Amino acid sequence: MMLTILYIGRDAQITATVDRLLNAREEWTGLTACSDEEALAICSEQVIDLVLLGNGILDTEEKELRKRLIQIHPSVKIIQHYGGGSGLLYGEIMAAI
Template identity: 55%
Template sequence: MNQAQILVIGRHPEILRTVVRLVNSNTEWNATGCISDEEAVALFNAQEFALVLLGGGIDEASEKALGNYFKSIRPNVKIIQHYGGGSGLLSAEIYEALKS
């Protein structure tokens, strides 16, 4: 069974580590986390991600620029925002995005 590859972008290292750990607790998913826009673009170019999860702390300009870039490379990639709310909400958001 192939795992869904998920790129997690966040600005707060501790929160990013927690989100990546929570996502990776599901055996169907494999999350890779990054802090900067440059790192996110490099990872996106190097790997086939099914989903991009934008965490808190990303300013509107970066959010828009990243979303536009990702969609220009892979129009079908799913991009969702997660600003907190616990692991149950996070899982539900990911499941919903991946099935749509």
């Protein structure tokens, strides 16, 4: 089953690492964004199966971002990703789906 996963984080280096990890798996298409505007634009153009919220997103930003993502894709799953390596990332994604 092919999954399209969007990671949203504020740190460009971490975002690049997560992008590499997501796209290393044949069954995943990984997309990344460092800003809410960029993330919402991606969601408006593509069907997203899972959103990972990464580091640096403030609580107030997260609430608004979740609301807007669900408006675009009502059935999208949204989870936190706090880092910790490829094994943890894989486990979080598999638990969410």
